[in-house]
Amino acid sequence: MNNIVNMAGFVSAEFEQILNQIYFAVPNWKWLILIAGIVALYVIRPFFQSFLKSLKSTKPFQSDQVFMNHFLNLEVEKGISWAVLALVGMILVENLELTINMEKYFLILLKVFLAFNVIRVIYLSMDSLGYVIEQWAEKTDSSIDDQLAPLATKTLKVLVILIGFLVVLQNFGVNVTALLAGLGLGGVAIAFAAQDTVANVFGTITILLDSPFKLGDRVKIGDVDGTIEEVGFRSTRIRTLYNSVVTMPNSVVAKEKIDNLTARNNVFRFRTVLGFTYNTTEQQIEQFCQEFKYHLKQDPTVQQDRVTVVFQDFAESSLNVLIAFHYQIPDPVMEADIVQSHLNMIQIV
Secondary structure (H helix, E strand, O other): OOOOOOOEOOEOHHHHHHHHOEEEOEEHHHHHHHHHHHHHHHHHHHHHHHHHHHHHHOOOOOOOOHHHHHHHOOOOHHHHHHHHHHHHHHHHHHHOOOOHHHHHHHHHHHHHHHHHHHHHHHHHHHHHHHHHHHHHHHHOOOOHHHHHHHHHHHHHHHHHHHHHHHHHHHHOOOOHHHHHHHOHHHHHHHHHHOHHHHHHHHHHHHHHHHOOOOOOOEEEEOOEEEEEEEEOOOEEEEEEOOOOEEEEEHHHHHHOOEEEHHHHOOEEEEEEEEEEOOOOOHHHHHHHHHHHHHHHHOOOOEOHHHOEEEEEEEOOOOEEEEEEEEEEOOOHHHHHHHHHHHHHHHHHO
C-alpha cells in the first residue's frame, strides 16, 4: 500500500499525484485517512455514548443483581466510549502501515489512552463493589463493619490504581518484576518502618471477624473502661467514664482481654464482704442473714436464684459475711444508685 489505489475517473491526475507524495514520512493520503478517521471517531463517540446511556436505561439486569444495577447507575458510558474509540484507533493505525517509529508512537499514545479509560471504569466499579459491601454490612448485627465498609472501598480503589499502573508498565515493555526487585531494599526498610501499621490493620481484621464489641458498647480493655466511640483501620477510640477519649492501637485491642460490660444485658452483680466484731454472737449473724435475704426477696430486680448471704470465714479481726447477688435494671446509669440503696439497707438491717 505504498501508493493509493488508482482513483482515475474520480480525481484528477494532479490531485492523485499530490496524495501520493511524501512530505512527512508517509504519503499524504495516509495522513488524510488518519486525520479523517480521528475526526470521524471523535464525532461518532457522543452518539455511541448516548446509545450506551439509553441501553442502561432499559435495565437489562435483574433487580437482585445489586452490583450490576449500581454499576449501571454510574457514569461509566463515558469511559467505555473513550476506550472503544482508542481500540478502533489502534486498529486504524495498524492497518495504515505507517513507518515503524510512527506506528510505535501512535500505538503508545493510544494504549495509554485506552489503559487510562479502562482503569477509570474499573475504578468506578469499586464504588459498586463498595455498595455491595455496605449492603452486606447493614445486614449484620455489628455496627463496626458499617464504619469499615467505606474504608474498604477506598482501599480497593487504591489497589486498582496501583495494579493498573503496573499492568500498563508491563505492556510497555517495562520489567515490572525487576523494578519491584530493585525496590526490594527500600521495601524492606519501609516494611520495618510500617510493621506497626500492618499489625494494626491485621488487628482491625481480627476485630471485624470476631466482633467482640460494637459501637456504643461499654468495655474494659486492659486498664481502660469506657464506651466504644469509633473503630478505624489503625486504632479504636474509647470514651472513658471521665469523658476523655483514649485511642488504642488495634493491634493492642486484638491481643488484650476484652470485657464487654454491655453484654450483661443490664444484669449487674453486687458483692461485698461484711465484717462483724468478734463479740457478735452466732444468733445475731444468723438473724442478719435471714433479714437481709428477706429484704432481697421483696426486691423485684433481684434474681432470686442467684442470692448468697452466708457466713464466710474467721478473719484476723472480724467475722466475715459474704453478700452476693445479681439484679437487673433497665438503665445502666441506675447502677450506682442501686448499689447505694443496698448499702444503706445493710446499715439498717
